[in-house]
Amino acid sequence: MTTAEDAAVSTTREGAVATVTLLRPGLSVAVKTQLRDALHEVAADPSVRAVVLTGSGRAFCFGQDLAEHAKVLDAGASTALSTVTEHYNPIVVALATMPKPVLAAINGTCVGAGLGFALACDLRLAAAGARMGTAFTAIGLTCDSGLSASLVRAVGSSRAAELVLLAETFTAEQAQGWGLVRDVLPAAELADGAAALAAHLAAGPTSAYAESKALMADPHLVEVLTAEGAAQARLGRTADHHGAVRSFLAKEKPSFSGR
Numbered sequence: 001m002t003t004a005e006d007a008a009v010s011t012t013r014e015g016a017v018a019t020v021t022l023l024r025p026g027l028s029v030a031v032k033t034q035l036r037d038a039l040h041e042v043a044a045d046p047s048v049r050a051v052v053l054t055g056s057g058r059a060f061c062f063g064q065d066l067a068e069h070a071k072v073l074d075a076g077a078s079t080a081l082s083t084v085t086e087h088y089n090p091i092v093v094a095l096a097t098m099p100k101p102v103l104a105a106i107n108g109t110c111v112g113a114g115l116g117f118a119l120a121c122d123l124r125l126a127a128a129g130a131r132m133g134t135a136f137t138a139i140g141l142t143c144d145s146g147l148s149a150s151l152v153r154a155v156g157s158s159r160a161a162e163l164v165l166l167a168e169t170f171t172a173e174q175a176q177g178w179g180l181v182r183d184v185l186p187a188a189e190l191a192d193g194a195a196a197l198a199a200h201l202a203a204g205p206t207s208a209y210a211e212s213k214a215l216m217a218d219p220h221l222v223e224v225l226t227a228e229g230a231a232q233a234r235l236g237r238t239a240d241h242h243g244a245v246r247s248f249l250a251k252e253k254p255s256f257s258g259r
């Protein structure tokens with residue numbers, strides 16, 4: 001039973017629209033398990049005909065909570081890897097396959113698995129100036145959350161390679177120019193804009209949306225997620241990854257040996 005102070009994710013309803021909000025930007029185990037369970041709940045509820053995924057405050061999602069992750073790595077715990085199969089993958093599959101439209105309202109910084117979640121949604125709106133990025137290689141990892149395929153499908157292989165290998169952040173406005181984001185709104189108008197679009201979708205032909213999502217979905221999503229998990233398992237044991245996480249938390253520039 002999640003008490004109010006433990007809540008890391010909230011679900012609110014407005015008619016047939018459910019809004020799932022990340023209350024903390026770092027993906028701790030609490031955030032990931034509550035997000036996974038919340039998405040399974042709204043996916044299974046026939047009275048929910050459209051879903052909005054958003055964050056709170058200045059950030060949408062910072063990706064893996066690196067402070068928590070460092071403790072798990074230091075303990076040599078295999079739970080570090082199980083989070084991919086127990087949390088990240090089920091969240092992405094729920095977003096990408098639930099039989100109703102899912103809209104990401106990117107209220108602020110969106111990086112790492114946060115970007116993967118946003119790209120697993122069907123449509124994206126973003127707040128002006130929101131920064132996005134892949135982040136993975138900057139900490140000695142590679143893509144997960146389906147991003148190795150969803151980013152290529154969204155922006156093409158050339159730009160996807162640039163975004164992953166250089167791990168530079170980009171703006172909501174750039175993302176809109178690349179077709180990653182449908183619209184960029186002033187931060188104060190994002191929630192209302194997302195609510196209006198979600199209400200429009202919730203009043204639409206839900207079965208037709210569900211069939212369209214199924215036809216347009218990546219037929220290789222499960223294979224992609226499996227391959228990403230295997231790559232993270234290899235990279236998660238490297239000195240580069242362990243060192244980069246420590247450097248990030250110490251607010252130091254990481255150095256990489258290449259292994």
Ligand SMILES: CCCCCCCCCCCCC[C@H](O)CC(=O)SCCNC(=O)CCNC(=O)[C@H](O)C(C)(C)COP(=O)(O)OP(=O)(O)OC[C@H]1O[C@@H](n2cnc3c(N)ncnc32)[C@H](O)[C@@H]1OP(=O)(O)O
Binds near residue numbers: 134169232
């Ligand atoms: C031993 C057995 C091992 C077996 C192998 C297992 C390993 C397999 C791997 C499993 C895990 C996979 C994880 C998965 O790939 C998911 C991911 O998302 S990986 C990517 C994680 N995210 C990041 O690396 C992003 C890091 N953050 C940044 O780059 C920047 O902070 C930003 C997000 C671009 C924002 O930049 P700014 O606006 O400049 O803000 P700050 O940098 O000052 O940050 C503000 C504040 O937030 C804190 N913070 C930011 N990001 C994180 C984070 N990810 N985790 C924790 N904390 C974060 C930052 O420290 C600042 O804190 P403050 O200084 O204010 O206290």
